[in-house]
Amino acid sequence: MMPSTVDSALIAARNVSLVLGRPPASVEILRGVDLDVAAGDSVALLGPSGSGKSSLMAVLAGLERPTGGTVSVAGLDFTTLDEDALAVARRGRIGIVLQAFHLLPTMTALENVAVPLELAGEGDAFARAAAELEAVGLGHRIGHYPAQLSGGEQQRVAIARALVGRPALIFADEPTGNLDTTTGASIMDLLFARHAASGTTLFIITHDPGLAARCARVIELGDGRIVGDRRSA
Ligand SMILES: Nc1ncnc2c1ncn2[C@@H]1O[C@H](COP(=O)(O)OP(=O)(O)OP(=O)(O)O)[C@@H](O)[C@H]1O
Numbered sequence: 001m002m003p004s005t006v007d008s009a010l011i012a013a014r015n016v017s018l019v020l021g022r023p024p025a026s027v028e029i030l031r032g033v034d035l036d037v038a039a040g041d042s043v044a045l046l047g048p049s050g051s052g053k054s055s056l057m058a059v060l061a062g063l064e065r066p067t068g069g070t071v072s073v074a075g076l077d078f079t080t081l082d083e084d085a086l087a088v089a090r091r092g093r094i095g096i097v098l099q100a101f102h103l104l105p106t107m108t109a110l111e112n113v114a115v116p117l118e119l120a121g122e123g124d125a126f127a128r129a130a131a132e133l134e135a136v137g138l139g140h141r142i143g144h145y146p147a148q149l150s151g152g153e154q155q156r157v158a159i160a161r162a163l164v165g166r167p168a169l170i171f172a173d174e175p176t177g178n179l180d181t182t183t184g185a186s187i188m189d190l191l192f193a194r195h196a197a198s199g200t201t202l203f204i205i206t207h208d209p210g211l212a213a214r215c216a217r218v219i220e221l222g223d224g225r226i227v228g229d230r231r232s233a
Pocket of ligand 1: 020021027029047048049050052053054055056
């Protein structure tokens with residue numbers, strides 16, 4: 001049975017569709033997605049490759065504008081905001097870890113984590129960034145540039161950057177995809193510790209059944225639609 005609609009949902013998506021490309025080559029990627037996510041929940045998003053998981057995350061995180069329907073986060077209707085207003089809305093509210101890490105190549109690991117905090121006008125940006133990099137096990141690499149770091153290390157910088165602003169909502173696309181089992185587990189421990197301590201809402205795309213099992217709710221996407229939605233026992 002589908003969970004009922006919650007008025008106080010942190011994320012509320014209504015009849016969201018996404019069509020990319022121009023006819024006749026346009027592709028219907030999301031087809032009428034309705035979804036509520038309660039504040040403080042942990043959600044795993046599963047589904048076959050190409051089912052639209054990353055696209056759904058991009059729409060919910062305000063990175064991609066849906067073709068139809070509405071998305072609101074914390075009561076703010078993303079579909080009515082322009083790019084600048086969206087960037088401001090995301091800042092401080094939402095932490096995002098994507099498959100491509102989007103680290104700035106001309107900045108060190110420390111700067112990559114600290115600069116968004118500084119932009120948000122927060123104090124102690126560099127001290128907090130250093131502490132977050134320490135927490136993801138990169139305390140010894142803070143002065144290195146992305147090109148000097150392995151894929152897994154870059155992923156950890158991206159995770160530190162997502163966590164450092166203490167956002168209420170974290171989106172992560174395959175956050176352990178590039179990490180060995182031990183490092184992946186310690187990164188997930190960090191995300192779930194934050195979830196437990198601060199009530200941070202987690203929304204995680206994963207192919208890892210063990211990681212999905214740690215989430216309270218598992219949503220399955222198939223061909224651009226929600227085809228499964230269950231709570232773990
Ligand atoms: N710009 C685009 N134009 C046309 N089709 C696109 C575009 N971007 C993505 N797609 C297609 O949209 C579909 C959904 O992609 P998406 O990345 O959301 O899937 P996914 O479920 O996250 O897949 P994976 O598990 O492989 O990362 C795919 O078929 C993809 O080829």
